[in-house]
Amino acid sequence: MTSAYAGWQADAVTAEPQPTSPADDQPLPVPVLTDGVVTLRPHSLDDADAIVEQSSDPESLRWTTVPRPYSREDAVSYVERNLEDWAAPDGTRHWAVEWTDSLGRPRFGGSIDLRQGAAASVGELGFGLHPAARGHGIMSRAVRLVVDHAFSTPVWGVPVSRLHWRAVVGNWGSRRVAWATGFTFHGTIPESHPDPMGGPAALDTWTASITPGDSRSPRDPWLAAPSIEGERIRLRPWRLDDVDAIEPRDDDPTHWMPARSVLRPDTFPTWVHNRQERMAEGTGVDWCVADRESDRALGGVTVFSRGGAITDTAELGYQFFPSARGHGAAKEAARLAAGHALAPTSEGGMGVRRLVAETAADNEASNAVLRSVGFVEFGREHAVDRLADGSWGDGLHWELLP
Template identity: 75%
Template sequence: MTRAYAGWQADAVTDTSPPPTDHPTVTGPVTVLTDGVVTLRAHSVDDADAITEQSNDPESLRWTTVPRPYSREDALGWVEHNLAAWADPRATRSWAIEWTDETGAARYGGTIDLRPGAAPSAGELGFGLHPDARGRGLMSRAVRLVVGHAFSTPVWGAPVGRVHWRAVVGNWGSRRAAWAAGFTFHGTIPGGHPDPEGGPVALDTWTGSIAPGDPLSARTPWLAPPPVAGERVQLRPWRLADVEAIEPRDDPEHWMPPRSILRPETFAAWLLTRQERMSEGTAVDWCVADRETDRALGSVTLFSRGGPIGDTAELGYQFFPSARGRGAAKEAARLAVAHALAPVAEGGLGVRRLVGETAADNEASNAVLRSVGFVPFGREHAVDRVAGGGWGDGLHWELLPPGATD
């Protein structure tokens, strides 16, 4: 029969036919799901070689706790276990992901599990793709199929009202599949997962979930920093190797929020935070690099303090001491502003209004904003604690291009 959920259609078929005699025994009915592109079916001994390849793939080893090394015998035992679990009314439901390649051949693409949660009303997803199937949008399709099935079937004897997702922090492929399927991200759990490499320190995990009635599509945009070339500088994504270019700051501490300052010892965490914000649609962060040498000079960002960037975005920037006084900040700000104001159809953010905040005594930063068309619209008195005692004022700026108030 056909079941539809939130605009996505899944054909759910209960397959009770006996398996071939050379396959492990299926001891319970297997629910087959398909959207016409991806098919979720029972695992088969014929999948064993591909499962072994996937489980020994570096990306799989990086993010999962599969046996190391992983043998074909491991795969066969795992297939047997998954098939037998269909007979247990409280067990994990595990599907093989099947897709059709460019030659028209049906291929094993990976595995997706729906695992029992804290109660029959909750489930948890687990999934992984074979290297040949990655980058094709297959996993988000598989996730939608399983979630739609969970919310339309009492999988463990009761209606499922919440499906959870977790992944080790940094597993962007897993996060993107959950994002595309409509999951809401709830935050990071410190020390929530064993180190797949067997290290003594538990790893942080991202967590998210979805409920019946939630759309099975992305809830927020996933922003990215497109490369932008200027005359003297270029805007590009940050790289971990850029840590070598970071220089100590030599300006007053009240000019920059402490957590935003680029420092070698905190750069990895600083970059991760900005990548997370872009995945939530709340920021676009660029490395500003020298056009000729590609050496990092500083950063420029467009962000929102209250959810995904929409009508308004805020401009921020910081530059290393050796990059100042040569027009790099003004050019980078001009390039970022142009991207913010460009229509979405042209690859921009399509914002109507830009804002900014500076310390009133930061003349260099104020000059950057003036150079790209910002004007001050407010002053906060005694808002910044300054060195040596006392308080400094803060300025609020805005840029309204022609027609923004029409």
């Protein structure tokens, strides 16, 4: 539904009601909203060329269902329809997003709209940004302006109690705007949107919402996997072409970790996406451990939480391909990841106070990795690890403090 591109930070809202429509010079009940940096105003026929540019852009085509090809006539019809909607009591409320570029020129930056949801007290938010306006924090400012306006004005005759956001899964720009403006993420709705590229299958969508009492800033951190250089390895973000480095396992990995966490070529795209989701939710950071010289993936290391966003305590995990074992890569990766997790946020770290880990008691290689980093065993659980022969093994609990 939305085709947003990154942007954040807005200030106070001011409104100037009833500007004049450039199309017919008749008053329209369109409030002009501004925070001093971004201005939301009625669309104008002067915006038509920029609307064509935005609607023909590859990112817009990828995430929205705009006409293809998109003509100037389409843009003119869009502007006229937007202005007409303001006259309808239950119509969609459209604004053009205007910003000032580095040369001090006012520019068309995109569009944002409020459409009525399941009731007049519920709205749905849609937005899209012109390519030239991306990367300047514009759309998050625009969203905050519209959200504050919706919750302070009876848009469709009654107070608005909730605004919904929805985007096709993979539209990270749109999701980051929703995150930056305080929306609560509710999950993924399977097969709920037509493919904008014309494919036969329906696509999944993300959904989130915001209410009047919610903050207009992020609820949880959006974590990232920074590149960290070691002596023989580097930690870096995963890439889809790392699939070529995945090797067949010479053991039963489900003895050491959940089956869904094991790196496999056939599930790798989904595995990477799930790790991106964890970082967006603030619940984990996942690195590819790569050889420093060749940059070939050797395995992975993660810092994560099992119970919501990472705050005070996090857990360390790792897995390596058979050819990468026994050369010290796991010990170095664990040391680098633990150091980043425990470093203060003021120094670029995650600010975790306590790091923990769990291993099978008979996993000597993993236990040696933890000891080398400074982890201390603090507990043993008996008969919790199901072994291949049907028997049960013990599990160990470890911790590391700064």
